[in-house]
Each structure stands twice: as structure tokens, then as C-alpha cells.
Amino acid sequence: xxxxxxxxxxxxxxxxxxxxxxxxxxxxxxxxxxxxxxxxxxxxxxxxxxxxxxxxxxxxxxxxxxxxxxxxxxxxxxxxxxxxxxxxxxxxxxxxxxxxxxxxxxxxxxxxxxxxxxxxxxxxxxxxxxxxxxxxxxxxxxxxxxxxxxxxxxxxxxxxxxxxxxxxxxxxxxxxxx
Amino acid sequence: xxxxxxxxxxxxxxxxxxxxxxxxxxxxxxxxxxxxxxxxxxxxxxxxxxxxxxxxxxxxxxxxxxxxxxxxxxxxxxxxxxxxx
Numbered sequence: 001x002x003x004x005x006x007x008x009x010x011x012x013x014x015x016x017x018x019x020x021x022x023x024x025x026x027x028x029x030x031x032x033x034x035x036x037x038x039x040x041x042x043x044x045x046x047x048x049x050x051x052x053x054x055x056x057x058x059x060x061x062x063x064x065x066x067x068x069x070x071x072x073x074x075x076x077x078x079x080x081x082x083x084x085x086x087x088x089x090x091x092x093x094x095x096x097x098x099x100x101x102x103x104x105x106x107x108x109x110x111x112x113x114x115x116x117x118x119x120x121x122x123x124x125x126x127x128x129x130x131x132x133x134x135x136x137x138x139x140x141x142x143x144x145x146x147x148x149x150x151x152x153x154x155x156x157x158x159x160x161x162x163x164x165x166x167x168x169x170x171x172x173x174x175x176x177x178x
Numbered sequence: 179x180x181x182x183x184x185x186x187x188x189x190x191x192x193x194x195x196x197x198x199x200x201x202x203x204x205x206x207x208x209x210x211x212x213x214x215x216x217x218x219x220x221x222x223x224x225x226x227x228x229x230x231x232x233x234x235x236x237x238x239x240x241x242x243x244x245x246x247x248x249x250x251x252x253x254x255x256x257x258x259x260x261x262x263x
Contacts, residue, residue: 125263128260156225
């Protein structure tokens with residue numbers, strides 16, 4: 001079973017494009033309560049398990065743990081408390097992936113020798129697992145690359161589409177659901 | 179995109195609030211708009227590999243180019259990791 005710790009980015013961004021089902025390739029996702037609070041402002045987190053087909057749990061990360069984790073992180077990274085709580089939880093649980101669209105969180109994940117993955121990777125996993133077909137993947141990318149964060153900036157849309165087109169042309173996925 | 183009515187409303191507001199004449203304001207707006215377009219186009223051209231790193235740094239700064247490079251690498255990594263699950 002693939003386990004992940006997630007911050008608010010992928011949950012919010014994939015909700016906005018109606019693709020929580022893409023989380024279906026993960027067996028279990030853990031969130032810090034600080035992240036759950038943020039996500040609930042934008043999306044119905046209580047419906048996540050039903051829509052995504054993936055178990056979800058929220059874990060308390062006390063402020064003292066946030067502060068001690070922050071003191072070990074590179075100071076040049078701009079991180080909110082919810083980001084640091086995610087990093088702390090990832091250290092504690094040792095998941096297969098830490099899901100984030102934030103590049104500073106991604107740097108921190110790498111610095112603690114864990115594997116980051118953003119919304120694009122989640123969509124690719126869903127495609128590979130047959131949860132999305134090539135046309136749905138293409139539409140999702142069109143709708144996802146509209147954000148002000150650099151990872152999902154419109155400037156990267158054509159770059160990502162080119163790379164995805166190469167891979168999906170090589171490894172066709174004819175049985176996938178739309 | 180603003181329509182003519184919207185532009186007139188903004189220009190009227192700005193002339194009233196700043197005391198500057200329309201020509202000065204329009205010339206400043208053009209300068210700001212061009213600068214934004216210049217930066218945006220340079221970023222897009224660098225991402226698409228149409229301008230060199232050196233040229234991108236001269237327009238965007240070393241720090242911004244490094245951020246773009248990291249984002250590009252992150253996306254490439256995610257595509258490969260997701261595909262090779």
C-alpha cells in the first residue's frame with residue numbers, strides 16, 4: 001500500500017479540477033490538522049475518502065513540534081506553520097511520498113531525504129493506473145496550469161504537455177476510464 | 179482585458195487621485211505593461227529553450243532563473259515518477 005503525507009496544495013488544486021479520484025492510487029494519506037483546516041476552507045474534506053477512494057487521517061502536530069522542526073530547516077525557505085507541520089509529520093511517519101505543489105516545501109522534503117510529488121505526478125500515477133485516459137489527462141493539465149505558484153504556472157503548460165504527450169504516445173493506456 | 183469604459187474609469191480615477199495628466203499616466207502605464215510583458219515573455223522563452231541561460235539571467239536575474247530551473251526539474255521528475263509508479 002502506498003502511503004503519503006500531503007499538504008494543502010494538491011488537495012485544493014485537484015479538487016478545483018474535479019479530480020480527487022486521481023488520489024485513488026494511494027492507499028492512505030495523512031494530513032496535519034493545520035493542513036486539514038486550510039483545505040476545509042476550499043473543499044469538502046469529509047467527502048474525500050468517498051470521492052478519492054483512498055483512506056485519509058488527520059494527525060495532531062502540536063505547536064512545540066512545529067517550532068522544533070522549523071529550527072532544523074534551512075532558514076531561507078519560506079514556510080508557513082502548516083508546511084512545517086507537514087514536514088514534521090513526514091519525518092514521523094516515513095511515507096512513500098510527500099505530496100506538495102510548493103517548491104520551498106519540496107526543497108525541504110528533499111533535504112530530509114524523502115520523495116516529493118506534486119499534482120502533476122499524482123495525475124500521471126492516475127493515468128498509469130487506468131484511472132484517467134489520455135484525453136482526461138490532457139484536459140486536467142489545461143485546467144491545472146492557471147495558478148500563480150511557479151509549479152503550476154501557465155508558462156509551464158506547454159512544456160508539461162509536450163513531455164506527457166511523449167510518454168502517453170509511447171505507453172498507450174487504452175482500457176482507461178474517462 | 180479592460181474595455182474602453184473600464185480604461186476611462188481607471189484613468190479618470192488616477193488623474194483625480196494623483197494630479198498627473200493623462201499623457202504622463204498613459205506613458206507610465208505603457209512602460210509598466212511593457213516591462214511585465216518583457217519579463218513574462220523572457221520566462222516563457224527560457225522555459226521553452228528559445229533563449230540561453232545567460233540571456234535569461236541578464237533579463238530575469240540569477241535567482242529567478244534558478245527558481246525556474248528548479249520548477250522545471252520538479253515537473254520533469256514528477257512526470258517520470260508518476261509514469262513509472
